[in-house]
Amino acid sequence: MRFISLLLIVFLALLQYRLWFGKHSVPDYLALKDEMQRQQMANNQLKQRNKLLYADIDDLKSGVEAIEERARNELGMIKAGETFFRIIPAHKSSSRRRISEPNTYKENH
8 A cells, every 4th residue: 555655656746747847848838828929919910911001902903092192102203283392391500510621630750
């Protein structure tokens, strides 16, 4: 009876060791669970991005307004008969840097 009890205790200790420190243990499970949550969040962000891209594609296929907007914003194109005004913000004169000339001083030894 004592031998069986000792054998069961050793067997239980080995199982506990494998459960906490062995391959596919509880810490491995928790790490995989966290990784899965991070991956699901990344997948959801990519799905949202894909939805926006598909909506953009549909806009480009269905109408000329989206194409015209892209041509104006990305390529700087204007329609015939339109006037293009470019507004450049004024900078303060104190923010301009002076460019110093290179140091031409040579020491005589």
